[in-house]
Amino acid sequence: MTEEAQAIPVVSYARISADTAKDGHGVDDQHAVNDQTAARLGWTVVHRFTDNDLSAAKADVVRPDFEAMLEALQVGHLADGQTIKGVIVLVEDRLTRRPGDYERFVEALTYDEGRVFADSKGSKDLYNEDVESMGLFGVVISKMEVRKMQRRQRRSHRRRAELGIPVGGKRPFGWQDDKLTLEPAEAALLAQAVRDVIAGKSLRSILLEWRDAGVKTINGNEWAHRSLKLALWNPRVCGWRKHNGELVRDANGVPVVGRWKPVVTPKEWMAIDAIFSARTGLPTKVDGTVLDPRVPNYLLSGILRCGRKNWEDSVCNAPMRASANPRFSGGFQYVCPSRSMGGCGGTARNGAKVDEFVTEAVLAKLEERAALAGPRVGPWGGESELERLKAKQRKMLQAWQDDLISDELFFPENQRMESRIKELRADQQRHALQQQRATERRDDIRERWFSGRLDVMQKRAIVREALHAVVVMPAGKGRAAFNPDLLVPKWRD
Numbered sequence: 001m002t003e004e005a006q007a008i009p010v011v012s013y014a015r016i017s018a019d020t021a022k023d024g025h026g027v028d029d030q031h032a033v034n035d036q037t038a039a040r041l042g043w044t045v046v047h048r049f050t051d052n053d054l055s056a057a058k059a060d061v062v063r064p065d066f067e068a069m070l071e072a073l074q075v076g077h078l079a080d081g082q083t084i085k086g087v088i089v090l091v092e093d094r095l096t097r098r099p100g101d102y103e104r105f106v107e108a109l110t111y112d113e114g115r116v117f118a119d120s121k122g123s124k125d126l127y128n129e130d131v132e133s134m135g136l137f138g139v140v141i142s143k144m145e146v147r148k149m150q151r152r153q154r155r156s157h158r159r160r161a162e163l164g165i166p167v168g169g170k171r172p173f174g175w176q177d178d179k180l181t182l183e184p185a186e187a188a189l190l191a192q193a194v195r196d197v198i199a200g201k202s203l204r205s206i207l208l209e210w211r212d213a214g215v216k217t218i219n220g221n222e223w224a225h226r227s228l229k230l231a232l233w234n235p236r237v238c239g240w241r242k243h244n245g246e247l248v249r250d251a252n253g254v255p256v257v258g259r260w261k262p263v264v265t266p267k268e269w270m271a272i273d274a275i276f277s278a279r280t281g282l283p284t285k286v287d288g289t290v291l292d293p294r295v296p297n298y299l300l301s302g303i304l305r306c307g308r309k310n311w312e313d314s315v316c317n318a319p320m321r322a323s324a325n326p327r328f329s330g331g332f333q334y335v336c337p338s339r340s341m342g343g344c345g346g347t348a349r350n351g352a353k354v355d356e357f358v359t360e361a362v363l364a365k366l367e368e369r370a371a372l373a374g375p376r377v378g379p380w381g382g383e384s385e386l387e388r389l390k391a392k393q394r395k396m397l398q399a400w401q402d403d404l405i406s407d408e409l410f411f412p413e414n415q416r417m418e419s420r421i422k423e424l425r426a427d428q429q430r431h432a433l434q435q436q437r438a439t440e441r442r443d444d445i446r447e448r449w450f451s452g453r454l455d456v457m458q459k460r461a462i463v464r465e466a467l468h469a470v471v472v473m474p475a476g477k478g479r480a481a482f483n484p485d486l487l488v489p490k491w492r493d
């Protein structure tokens with residue numbers, strides 16, 4: 001086998017522009033150095049691509065040979081059929097004229113396996129992502145840009161110095177005057193409230209409990225909807241903090257952990273954040289109470305369906321509603337609405353007894369399911385993409401802070417990554433919420449149901465999880481004894 005046969009066919013690329021002309025390397029010079037590089041590496045230059053930007057030094061100038069080279073790399077051969085396996089340039093920044101050029105080049109070169117690349121310093125593996133971002137370094141940065149970046153860096157250093165250190169004002173509810181040590185009783189209340197909200201309890205219910213228990217704010221006032229919500233939504237409860245509405249994160253995008261003792265875990269706070277963020281779309285009263293006209297006060301209103309056949313021999317199926325009626329033991333009944341309200345008006349049942357029976361059936365069903373199945377929410381699928389993006393962003397940020405890449409390259413790329421990371425984080429939060437709920441559900445459901453800590457909305461959510469509806473079959477004329485067989489649950493799978 002001859003050396004000739006082993007030589008790797010590559011192309012040489014040279015470019016001259018107002019900038020590159022200053023370093024004294026004309027295009028012939030550049031190609032000559034490239035030839036030497038090729039010889040050193042055992043490669044053979046089979047074609048020369050040359051661009052001259054001197055005549056049209058506009059930002060949008062097309063470099064015909066650069067574009068031709070990218071095409072050749074894509075197909076793997078030159079117009080005459082000569083196979084090419086790589087590229088040599090004098091220095092990497094000959095490739096980078098506009099943001100995106102370098103990425104396009106790397107993409108074209110690595111389009112196929114086994115391609116090679118070198119500049120006068122030696123060969124580089126462009127399949128390696130580390131080197132890919134290193135390629136962004138070869139950019140000229142003006143003095144002005146450097147000064148701008150240094151200012152930015154000083155600001156960010158100052159901010160970093162502030163991180164994790166509690167700032168002025170009164171102590172927050174849950175912590176002592178040093179703002180670091182927990183005030184045990186208050187911290188326990190906060191933690192319980194966070195977990196209750198995650199489990200679906202309303203802020204109203206929690207407020208009523210706190211008022212009953214005489215819990216006051218640190219100023220000695222009654223808790224209000226808004227103050228309670230802000231206290232629970234403050235990332236401080238899990239050791240994080242917000243600045244201008246955004247979580248304070250380190251260069252890795254990881255939220256900075258403060259020095260104070262946390263009350264709940266970051267996962268729990270993320271669940272709270274997801275719940276409150278999702279709610280902000282609903283109309284609110286002046287005091288911040290979310291107005292939701294659909295909130296019913298009875299366990300099964302709307303869940304019970306009338307099973308009576310009407311005169312056309314079709315089933316009524318209207319959602320039954322609750323109405324107060326002192327004639328019944330529990331003080332209310334479930335009734336089919338009147339004809340004018342879309343029902344048949346022909347079915348009514350003792351509310352308390354229906355609640356009791358359906359509750360028992362639902363709890364038994366859920367316990368049976370819990371025994372059969374483990375947690376249903378699997379691990380989040382976006383972890384690796386998020387980690388990869390964060391690492392990439394970290395690398396770029398570092399390069400930019402070290403003045404190695406320009407604003408023009410850094411900002412657009414960083415913004416692109418930032419928005420994708422935001423999407424992923426939102427998705428991660430939703431997932432954390434689901435997972436948290438799944439965990440809560442698996443805890444002894446019966447014990448929680450009768451603990452007095454669940455409000456009607458929470459209980460309805462649990463019922464709905466178990467069944468679509470309960471059909472109430474007609475009981476016949478007169479005041480027959482309550483017959484549970486006339487209640488037919490439609491279970492979910």
Ligand SMILES: [Zn+2]
Pocket residue numbers: 306307308316317318336337343344345346347
């Ligand atoms: Zn009906």
